[in-house]
Amino acid sequence: xxxVALYAAALGIVIFAGFPFYWMLVTxxxxxxxxxxxxxxxxxxxxxxxxxxxxxxxxxxLGQTDFPRWVLxxxxxxxxxxxxxxxxxxxxxxxxxxxxxxxxxxxxxxxxFTYLIPPTLLFVPFSRLISLLGxxxxxxxxxxxxxTMTIPFCxxxxxxxxxxxxxxxxxxxxxxxxxxxxxILKVAPRLIVPGILTxxxxxxxxxxxxxxxxxxxxxxxxxxxxSLGVPIALVRGDVYHWGALMAAALFTSIPLAIVYNAFxxxxxxxxxMGAVKG
Amino acid sequence: xxxxxxxxFADREEVLGAVMLGPALAYVILLVGVPFVFAILLGFSxxxxxxxxxxxxxxxxxxxxxxxxxxxRALRNSVIVTVGSQVLVVILATAAAQVFRATFxxxxxxxxxxxxxxxxxxxxxAIAWTWIFDSTFSVVNxxxxxxxxxxxxxxxxxxxxxxxxxxxxxxxxxxxxxxxVIVLAGLSSIPQEIVEAAIVxxxxxxxxxxxxxLxxxxxxxxxxxxxxxxxTATDLGVVYILTGGGPANxxxxxxxxxxxxxxxxxxxGQGAAIAVFLLPFLIVVAIGMLRLAHRTEVGGAx
Numbered sequence: 001x002x003x004v005a006l007y008a009a010a011l012g013i014v015i016f017a018g019f020p021f022y023w024m025l026v027t028x029x030x031x032x033x034x035x036x037x038x039x040x041x042x043x044x045x046x047x048x049x050x051x052x053x054x055x056x057x058x059x060x061x062l063g064q065t066d067f068p069r070w071v072l073x074x075x076x077x078x079x080x081x082x083x084x085x086x087x088x089x090x091x092x093x094x095x096x097x098x099x100x101x102x103x104x105x106x107x108x109x110x111x112x113f114t115y116l117i118p119p120t121l122l123f124v125p126f127s128r129l130i131s132l133l134g135x136x137x138x139x140x141x142x143x144x145x146x147x148t149m150t151i152p153f154c155x156x157x158x159x160x161x162x163x164x165x166x167x168x169x170x171x172x173x174x175x176x177x178x179x180x181x182x183x184i185l186k187v188a189p190r191l192i193v194p195g196i197l198t199x200x201x202x203x204x205x206x207x208x209x210x211x212x213x214x215x216x217x218x219x220x221x222x223x224x225x226x227s228l229g230v231p232i233a234l235v236r237g238d239v240y241h242w243g244a245l246m247a248a249a250l251f252t253s254i255p256l257a258i259v260y261n262a263f264x265x266x267x268x269x270x271x272x273m274g275a276v277k278g
Numbered sequence: 279x280x281x282x283x284x285x286x287f288a289d290r291e292e293v294l295g296a297v298m299l300g301p302a303l304a305y306v307i308l309l310v311g312v313p314f315v316f317a318i319l320l321g322f323s324x325x326x327x328x329x330x331x332x333x334x335x336x337x338x339x340x341x342x343x344x345x346x347x348x349x350x351r352a353l354r355n356s357v358i359v360t361v362g363s364q365v366l367v368v369i370l371a372t373a374a375a376q377v378f379r380a381t382f383x384x385x386x387x388x389x390x391x392x393x394x395x396x397x398x399x400x401x402x403x404a405i406a407w408t409w410i411f412d413s414t415f416s417v418v419n420x421x422x423x424x425x426x427x428x429x430x431x432x433x434x435x436x437x438x439x440x441x442x443x444x445x446x447x448x449x450x451x452x453x454x455x456x457x458x459v460i461v462l463a464g465l466s467s468i469p470q471e472i473v474e475a476a477i478v479x480x481x482x483x484x485x486x487x488x489x490x491x492l493x494x495x496x497x498x499x500x501x502x503x504x505x506x507x508x509x510t511a512t513d514l515g516v517v518y519i520l521t522g523g524g525p526a527n528x529x530x531x532x533x534x535x536x537x538x539x540x541x542x543x544x545x546x547g548q549g550a551a552i553a554v555f556l557l558p559f560l561i562v563v564a565i566g567m568l569r570l571a572h573r574t575e576v577g578g579a580x
Contacts, residue, residue, distance in 0.1 A: 009377045010388050016370075017455060018391040020406040021398075023417065027409065039420035040431070046417050092302030099295030111302065113567075114310045116560060118512030120533035124540045124550045125316040127327065148309045155302050180289045184298075211401040211515040212533075216541055227399040231519050242409050249402040253394065260397040261390055264459060 028247035029053040057243030066221055070229040080143040082203040085150040093158025108159050115152035119212040127216055141217040154199040161195040198266045226252050320550035327544035339551035352530035360511045363449035367506050371457035379465050396455040404519035407448050411435050438528035441521050449510045457502035464498030497570055504563045511559040532556055
């Protein structure tokens with residue numbers, strides 16, 4: 001009886017969480033004839049393929065829309081933001097964990113709190129800043145602004161990560177005659193590799209997910225990122241190409257889901273801020 | 279390269295520390311701190327997107343929006359959506375965490391599916407839900423009708439109350455996986471002896487849940503809710519894509535109205551003034567976080 005309740009609850013969760021993705025999948029490969037039957041027709045079951053599946057929506061998406069262009073734009077922004085974030089947040093995290101002493105904790109907390117200041121509060125001043133810099137409607141605007149979201153969180157992540165790395169290895173290197181700087185340049189990088197990987201992954205997921213700044217700064221269709229282009233520019237007037245739309249959403253979700261599954265525990269360590277002690 | 283064991287630049291920790299921290303601090307101060315202050319100042323100005331002039335307007339923007347029924351409605355909607363979705367999130371997440379701490383067949387797959395709503399970009403999730411709630415093709419309506427639960431017709435995104443309900447569902451859907459994972463992390467950190475002691479004392483499942491585990495979980499659930507409040511109250515994507523604030527401006531929340539007035543309407547001053555009303559949500563969250571951090575610091579000294 002208890003097992004039955006457990007499986008029923010698990011099934012309920014899976015259905016609620018997964019239903020929109022099942023719906024993306026079905027919609028992406030259904031023929032239009034099968035797709036656009038009004039929901040008041042009870043004899044036509046929308047949950048299944050009533051006609052054979054088709055690739056026409058995928059072909060439309062990849063061949064006749066700007067989707068490939070948006071993927072490319074997104075990758076450009078991902079790489080640039082990841083490089084900036086690693087270059088800025090990793091040294092900062094190291095500094096807070098190992099160098100600045102008792103102020104590190106507080107300053108780290110202060111930097112982390114800026115992560116809580118939302119884009120929806122900052123997009124108005126940023127829109128003015130971006131036009132002052134002449135960056136409106138360019139990927140440069142996103143590359144400049146996205147690190148404001150990745151740096152605080154990643155600095156905090158790296159700091160927390162280093163706390164779990166024993167100090168002895170670096171200490172031994174110093175006893176062996178390395179200067180403090182030499183330890184940072186030669187010993188520490190090897191220790192921080194998993195932390196750097198987490199930073200890169202976080203930057204990747206953030207850029208793929210971000211919508212508000214992209215919506216504010218980018219207006220040309222060929223400059224858009226995936227998360228902006230799909231919901232905004234794939235809809236032409238009132239015509240929704242639901243098959244192509246859902247295919248785009250599905251293709252973007254899959255890599256993100258795989259990455260999340262692999263890195264979830266590291267992200268959570270960052271979010272719980274030590275409120276959870278393992 | 280052997281350096282003498284003397285304190286040179288290469289050995290001065292505070293200098294190295296400042297140099298390495300500098301760029302991050304500069305980025306945060308210049309591109310978060312300054313714009314944040316500017317965001318508040320803009321609320322008192324008559325700045326527009328067309329010109330670069332910046333005139334002091336005193337409280338005019340605030341007077342204008344507080345007289346504006348659309349703004350008051352947006353403020354109310356923000357509160358309703360945030361509170362409503364977070365109540366759902368807490369219930370769903372505690373239930374889901376109880377499921378996922380047990381072992382069962384297919385758990386890895388279930389966990390993968392659970393994380394999907396959190397991983398997918400909010401704008402793409404919102405467009406999927408727009409299709410699910412479509413006025414003609416809504417699969418929800420079909421299913422309810424097929425089950426005999428619905429006799430008329432539900433215009434999900436065309437009716438203000440239903441649209442608000444749909445927005446709450448989508449926000450809860452998007453955030454409960456995150457909360458579940460956090461609560462799970464908290465469950466695994468409860469000392470096993472305490473739970474076993476409760477079992478030995480004859481406490482059943484519900485008693486154990488409400489008397490032993492939930493009180494111990496409170497700080498973790500609070501973390502989940504605090505992040506949930508930030509994510510929901512400040513989110514623009516869901517409402518912007520699902521309803522665009524319509525029908526007839528009835529489902530705006532603060533971020534979508536700020537966007538409409540500040541960016542689309544080019545009235546930067548009023549847009550900024552509307553966004554400033556997000557601050558109370560954030561201040562509550564920041565205070566909550568600080569208190570939790572303080573508590574774990576104190577408790578951590580055990």
